[in-house]
Amino acid sequence: xxxxxxxxxxxxxxxxxxxGCRPHAQHDNGVLExxxxxxxxxxxxxxxxxxxxxxxxxxxxxxxxxxxxxxxRILTTADDVSGSVLVRVQKDGESRKYNAKFVWIDYxxxxxxxxxxxxxxxxxxxxxxxxxxxxxxxxxxxxxxxxGRLESREAEIERLLVGKSQTSYVEYLQLQVTSEIDAAGxxxxxxxGNQVAGLTASANGKSLKILPSAVMQQMLAASENxxxxxxxxxxxxxxxxxxxALLESLGMKSSDHGIxxxxxxxxxxADQVLRAGDVILKIDxxxxxxxxxxxxxxxxxxxxxxxxxxxALAGQVLPMTIWRDxxxxxxxxxxxxxxxxxDLVPDAEFDQAPEYLIAGGLLFQPLTxxxxxxxxxxxxxxxxxxxxxxxxxxxxxxxxxxxxxxxxFNRGYEDARNMxxxxxxxxxxxxxxxxxxxxxxxxxxxxxxxxxxxxxxxxMVLDATTMxxxxxxxxxxxxxxxxxxxxxxRSNHENPVTGAMVE
Amino acid sequence: xxxxxxxxxxxxxxxxxxxxxLAQQPERSVxxxxxxSQKPNWIEPWRFSGVAKGTGTGFLIAGGRxxxxxxxxxxxxxxxxxxxxxxxxxxxxxEYVGHDCDLAVLKVSDPAFYVGMESLAFGELPEVxxxxxxxxxxxGGDQISYTRGVVSRIEMQGYVHISNRSFLSxxxxxxxxxxxxxxxxxxxxxxxxxxxxxxxxxxxxGFFIPPNIIRHFLxxxxxxxxxxxxxxxxxxxxxxxxxxxxxxxxxxAQIGARIDRILYPFEKTHEVLQENxxxxxxxxxxxxxxxxxxxxxxxxxxxVAFDQAQHGEVVDLLIWRDGKEVExxxxxxxxxxxxxxxxxxxxxxxxxxxxxxxxxxxxxxYLGSAGGNPDTDTLYELxxxxxxxxxxxxxxxxxxxxxxxxxxxxxxxxxxxSILDEVNGKRIDSMQDLVEAVESxxxxxxxxxxxxxxxxxxLNREAANRATNEVLQTYRxxxxxxxxx
Numbered sequence: 001x002x003x004x005x006x007x008x009x010x011x012x013x014x015x016x017x018x019x020g021c022r023p024h025a026q027h028d029n030g031v032l033e034x035x036x037x038x039x040x041x042x043x044x045x046x047x048x049x050x051x052x053x054x055x056x057x058x059x060x061x062x063x064x065x066x067x068x069x070x071x072x073r074i075l076t077t078a079d080d081v082s083g084s085v086l087v088r089v090q091k092d093g094e095s096r097k098y099n100a101k102f103v104w105i106d107y108x109x110x111x112x113x114x115x116x117x118x119x120x121x122x123x124x125x126x127x128x129x130x131x132x133x134x135x136x137x138x139x140x141x142x143x144x145x146x147x148g149r150l151e152s153r154e155a156e157i158e159r160l161l162v163g164k165s166q167t168s169y170v171e172y173l174q175l176q177v178t179s180e181i182d183a184a185g186x187x188x189x190x191x192x193g194n195q196v197a198g199l200t201a202s203a204n205g206k207s208l209k210i211l212p213s214a215v216m217q218q219m220l221a222a223s224e225n226x227x228x229x230x231x232x233x234x235x236x237x238x239x240x241x242x243x244x245a246l247l248e249s250l251g252m253k254s255s256d257h258g259i260x261x262x263x264x265x266x267x268x269x270a271d272q273v274l275r276a277g278d279v280i281l282k283i284d285x286x287x288x289x290x291x292x293x294x295x296x297x298x299x300x301x302x303x304x305x306x307x308x309x310x311x312a313l314a315g316q317v318l319p320m321t322i323w324r325d326x327x328x329x330x331x332x333x334x335x336x337x338x339x340x341x342x343d344l345v346p347d348a349e350f351d352q353a354p355e356y357l358i359a360g361g362l363l364f365q366p367l368t369x370x371x372x373x374x375x376x377x378x379x380x381x382x383x384x385x386x387x388x389x390x391x392x393x394x395x396x397x398x399x400x401x402x403x404x405x406x407x408x409f410n411r412g413y414e415d416a417r418n419m420x421x422x423x424x425x426x427x428x429x430x431x432x433x434x435x436x437x438x439x440x441x442x443x444x445x446x447x448x449x450x451x452x453x454x455x456x457x458x459x460m461v462l463d464a465t466t467m468x469x470x471x472x473x474x475x476x477x478x479x480x481x482x483x484x485x486x487x488x489x490r491s492n493h494e495n496p497v498t499g500a501m502v503e
Numbered sequence: 504x505x506x507x508x509x510x511x512x513x514x515x516x517x518x519x520x521x522x523x524x525l526a527q528q529p530e531r532s533v534x535x536x537x538x539x540s541q542k543p544n545w546i547e548p549w550r551f552s553g554v555a556k557g558t559g560t561g562f563l564i565a566g567g568r569x570x571x572x573x574x575x576x577x578x579x580x581x582x583x584x585x586x587x588x589x590x591x592x593x594x595x596x597x598e599y600v601g602h603d604c605d606l607a608v609l610k611v612s613d614p615a616f617y618v619g620m621e622s623l624a625f626g627e628l629p630e631v632x633x634x635x636x637x638x639x640x641x642x643g644g645d646q647i648s649y650t651r652g653v654v655s656r657i658e659m660q661g662y663v664h665i666s667n668r669s670f671l672s673x674x675x676x677x678x679x680x681x682x683x684x685x686x687x688x689x690x691x692x693x694x695x696x697x698x699x700x701x702x703x704x705x706x707x708x709g710f711f712i713p714p715n716i717i718r719h720f721l722x723x724x725x726x727x728x729x730x731x732x733x734x735x736x737x738x739x740x741x742x743x744x745x746x747x748x749x750x751x752x753x754x755x756a757q758i759g760a761r762i763d764r765i766l767y768p769f770e771k772t773h774e775v776l777q778e779n780x781x782x783x784x785x786x787x788x789x790x791x792x793x794x795x796x797x798x799x800x801x802x803x804x805x806x807v808a809f810d811q812a813q814h815g816e817v818v819d820l821l822i823w824r825d826g827k828e829v830e831x832x833x834x835x836x837x838x839x840x841x842x843x844x845x846x847x848x849x850x851x852x853x854x855x856x857x858x859x860x861x862x863x864x865x866x867x868x869y870l871g872s873a874g875g876n877p878d879t880d881t882l883y884e885l886x887x888x889x890x891x892x893x894x895x896x897x898x899x900x901x902x903x904x905x906x907x908x909x910x911x912x913x914x915x916x917x918x919x920x921s922i923l924d925e926v927n928g929k930r931i932d933s934m935q936d937l938v939e940a941v942e943s944x945x946x947x948x949x950x951x952x953x954x955x956x957x958x959x960x961x962l963n964r965e966a967a968n969r970a971t972n973e974v975l976q977t978y979r980x981x982x983x984x985x986x987x988x
Contacts, residue, residue: 237956237957239916239959240916242914242916243914243915243916244914245948245961246960246961248948248961248963249948249961260959262956262957262958262959263956263957276957277959381879381882382887384879385879385882385883388879409746410744411743411744412741412742412744412747413744445749446746446750448750453764453890453891453892454883454888454891457763458763458778459779460744460747461744461746461747461750461751462746463745463746
């Protein structure tokens with residue numbers, strides 16, 4: 001997704017060099033007036049991290065948009081709000097900025113709510129009304145504050161699709177539109193008639209993905225009910241059942257519907273109710289066609305993954321009809337909640353500084369999506385391989401020796417990097433804390449590190465008696481403030497990703 | 504990528520001349536080799552490319568043999584040789600070819616070819632900073648060309664023809680260009696190398712194959728068969744870290760490199776050696792803590808010491824294990840397990856067609872033809888499983904090369920380049936396994952499981968048999984298979 005920082009657009013406008021972002025002059029002023037009192041502009045100062053140097057904190061600013069809801073709240077997307085330290089909000093094109101606070105962020109859904117304490121801010125603002133259904137035809141407008149004026153752009157509906165959330169692997173119904181608007185994707189407000197149809201979630205050229213109001217309402221309701229809290233997710237992979245011989249080979253007589261489950265539990269969030277080789281015939285009463293589509297009563301043919309969020313939430317049970325061992329049977333699929341932290345290699349981390357441990361100049365880090373992303377296109381193949389699918393049954397996560405800060409202590413290992421750790425002093429390593437613990441029990445005067453057998457190096461030995469001096473020396477020489485940032489073990493960890501109150 | 508460098512030595516050193524069997528006019532023994540070659544198509548292995556013409560250089564050596572590079576004559580259907588300033592082309596045949604060391608020897612049946620030609624003798628590894636001259640027929644003209652340069656350095660280099668082997672190689676600043684390949688590099692009237700490759704990323708660098716590699720090749724073929732360079736199958740790591748040295752109780756001198764791991768299969772090596780053995784000596788060569796040895800004045804990788812052994816010969820090792828020295832002997836064998844990881848030549852790829860699904864062996868050649876970037880599973884299968892061994896490692900993984908469209912496979916959901924895991928419940932380690940699993944099956948359906956995404960597909964067995972015949976006719980495929988026995 002290409003999402004140029006919106007400040008570029010502001011700059012250009014301010015210097016008057018380019019009119020591309022200006023509102024359409026001829027546009028119906030009624031629409032603008034109606035929403036002027038409900039749209040706000042957000043300026044979020046936040047911490048961001050360099051996973052290649054995890055002790056460094058950078059400062060970033062994100063400019064986004066929001067819409068006023070009943071109950072003096074502002075709704076926006078969760079994209080790029082992680083690590084926020086200061087949120088400023090502006091209304092009605094005024095230059096005055098008020099302080100705002102996130103009160104709820106759901107990174108799975110890609111949605112967040114803010115509050116503003118200063119009552120003066122709310123004066124003159126009115127809650128917008130969120131549409132109950134996803135529009136399938138007609139004209140939409142995309143609105144945002146630009147240089148004190150409300151900019152409005154027409155948008156044309158391309159299609160409805162079931163796609164991944166911008167901030168997670170959870171899939172739900174989205175609207176794809178085309179529009180001339182520039183540098184969008186930052187929760188610009190999409191309206192139809194008197195209602196908010198959605199918020200923009202991403203933009204790629206002229207094509208934008210919209211998080212529809214109907215879906216947002218469902219997410220908000222779930223958060224208010226404070227049930228399991230999250231959106232559901234089908235934790236299995238599948239293939240189409242289009243080849244009749246395949247279904248017949250599994251003993252099925254008719255081959256007009258059904259998809260085949262190929263792997264289960266890759267994200268490690270599901271009860272293993274389904275098995276590889278099961279043919280799914282129905283989910284929640286809907287027939288699943290051989291290409292994995294069902295007929296939605298409101299929106300027509302949609303991908304079956306929509307059924308995980310359509311009317312269900314994590315924790316609920318979805319009835320499924322499957323074909324297994326030569327017969328049709330009914331099963332109850334407990335819809336799992338998405339959870340980054342149960343994954344072997346978590347896709348994302350939010351609102352927390354990266355974990356690391358430096359010992360004798362060796363830098364250890366958990367293998368995570370953001371670490372891989374920090375390498376860009378040059379991410380090490382074996383790390384990608386483990387992220388992609390390598391089954392490692394005996395541990396919940398992986399730790400990488402990501403690099404070495406040269407010191408006499410680690411002489412000869414200067415080039416070691418990007419290797420997945422197997423054991424330290426004979427103990428299997430899944431977390432940084434495991435390393436810390438293993439260092440408490442050296443083999444004689446030595447720490448013996450073993451890497452996974454497919455890694456470039458198998459064994460590394462360090463001097464256990466002098467390591468702490470070396471660590472101190474390295475921290476001093478390379479100006480690293482702390483030797484570690486460890487979090488509590490995952491299982492004790494309050495899920496920070498959904499429903500978190502941000503301090 | 505591989506282009507060959509012909510280095511001609513201008514013999515200036517007065518002392519070197521006229522002694523022993525020195526060629527007075529080496530150019531008379533240097534020939535141009537013109538090949539017409541045809542490569543198979545790895546995706547549809549019954550098809551072949553158009554005929555391509557190529558040229559290289561060769562030179563006469565003892566025994567009436569023309570020595571050249573393997574890459575000059577790979578896939579050749581016809582080889583013609585043009586003598587120095589002689590208009591008549593002579594037809595030649597390959598006698599032996601070593602794709603690992605990029606050397607080949609040819610024979611010409613017409614006795615007239617040898618008239619007036621003197622075979623060139625081999626010298627020793629030239630010294631760094633000494634001058635050499637390349638002889639050859641590089642692109643840019645038709646006549647023989649000479650270039651002179653100094654020996655810049657001598658060390659282990661990747662041999663790009665096979666791509667996954669490294670041997671000793673000599674770098675020179677003599678110009679080496681396409682067409683030079685296979686030409687002699689001469690010093691003091693003797694051949695001290697065979698020009699074979701360049702590196703486009705570097706300036707004024709050409710590489711030639713040194714005499715020890717050439718002699719190894721010639722000795723290998725003495726028994727009438729080329730085996731190749733044996734491989735001991737260990738990964739050496741420098742032993743520099745003081746804690747690691749003291750952990751292994753190695754005396755604190757700059758001697759000894761650590762065996763970090765033993766690759767698979769290498770059964771004999773697994774019997775004799777252990778991880779964390781410290782390699783102190785290979786035959787008479789002392790191994791430094793940097794995993795290098797001193798070889799004729801050059802510091803080169805310890806592998807060079809192993810490369811002196813022939814297939815099946817024994818190498819003597821001095822190992823440091825459990826705080827003391829141990830003398831061991833280890834037989835070394837040619838390793839063909841990783842052949843799929845390198846370029847393969849002169850062997851038409853195997854294939855097997857069932858119901859329009861075309862299966863072949865996973866190989867670097869296949870992936871090169873298929874284009875694009877291979878997926879993660881495929882790369883892992885090709886490059887990393889031999890580090891892990893056991894069940895993870897398949898001897899010869901089988902890949903779905905392509906699908907010949909037919910109604911029987913029209914609804915398949917498998918992409919080409921997918922690797923077979925099982926067929927009809929049997930694990931597939933080779934093309935033979937595949938044929939066996941398909942032909943011995945008596946059920947109503949063939950079921951194929953692939954590694955990628957654990958996807959499954961099925962064919963009705965009888966319908967597949969009929970479809971195979973139809974597909975062969977439609978696409979003019981001469982046979983449903985080419986399988987090595």
